[in-house]
Amino acid sequence: MKYNIPNHVAIIMDGNGRWATKRGLKRSAGHLEGSKTLKKLVKHALKRGVKVLSVFAFSTENFKRSKEEVDYLMNLFVKMFKDNFKELKENNIKIVFSKKESGLPSKLEEIIKEVEEDTKNNTGGIFNVCINYGGQDEIIDMTKNICNKVLNNEINIEDIDKNIIEKNLYQDLPSIDLLIRTSGEYRISNYMLWQLAYAEMYFPDTYFPDFDEAEFDKAIEIYNKRDRRFGGIK
Numbered sequence: 001m002k003y004n005i006p007n008h009v010a011i012i013m014d015g016n017g018r019w020a021t022k023r024g025l026k027r028s029a030g031h032l033e034g035s036k037t038l039k040k041l042v043k044h045a046l047k048r049g050v051k052v053l054s055v056f057a058f059s060t061e062n063f064k065r066s067k068e069e070v071d072y073l074m075n076l077f078v079k080m081f082k083d084n085f086k087e088l089k090e091n092n093i094k095i096v097f098s099k100k101e102s103g104l105p106s107k108l109e110e111i112i113k114e115v116e117e118d119t120k121n122n123t124g125g126i127f128n129v130c131i132n133y134g135g136q137d138e139i140i141d142m143t144k145n146i147c148n149k150v151l152n153n154e155i156n157i158e159d160i161d162k163n164i165i166e167k168n169l170y171q172d173l174p175s176i177d178l179l180i181r182t183s184g185e186y187r188i189s190n191y192m193l194w195q196l197a198y199a200e201m202y203f204p205d206t207y208f209p210d211f212d213e214a215e216f217d218k219a220i221e222i223y224n225k226r227d228r229r230f231g232g233i234k
């Protein structure tokens, strides 16, 4: 591909439930299929030269769903992080998680710590998994971190800038260049509010399980047609 590749791509992986319902299957079948799509997409995106890939796997608000669905998802995450992430580890990919400090089942919290520890020195691209994540909560938690540092005389109020704010978010990542939300919903649902400030947005109708490598390449093609001005004039 001769295209300009966005440095940081974020995906709101939406439409798993509708993908399954349309086929007369249980919603869980859509989540399982979505997990297979994700496995392929991570490899593909990094191969294309994306340096950071963020994905929205589970929002703080998703706990409102039925116990059956939440339990299914939590077990699926355990399985995915254990099995599928092995290949990413071997491919020198650093895996990080953007999340609230606690709230997930302890088995999952443990695996998350393990994966982060095992891949922390990898240099072949970053895969950021947002799980038990909310953009407003991230900003609240960042504010608390900074306030504590001010109280402990580690930071002067006058020195607070973009850089200090980013160092105190869940992960210190570059700005998002391209946001993709699948399934034809045109909203960001409390996703990376700070990091999306100047992102280009793309909202394909495709349900996430069907969002394959070719769909990803199409997103890159569309991104290349955008004129990013950042408030300036060309």
Ligand code: IPE
Residues within 6 Å of the ligand: 013, 014, 015, 016, 017, 018, 019, 057, 058, 059, 062, 073, 183
């Ligand atoms: C996204 O698909 C996956 C999660 C939120 C975990 P949905 O489960 O939201 O699928 P739809 O939107 O109901 O089709």
Ligand code: IPE
Residues within 6 Å of the ligand: 012, 013, 014, 015, 056, 057, 058, 059, 062, 185, 187, 189
């Ligand atoms: C956003 O999708 C969260 C994830 C994809 C994990 P939702 O399906 O939860 O968002 P809403 O409810 O349509 O806004």
Ligand code: MG
Residues within 6 Å of the ligand: 014, 015, 016
């Ligand atoms: Mg949804």
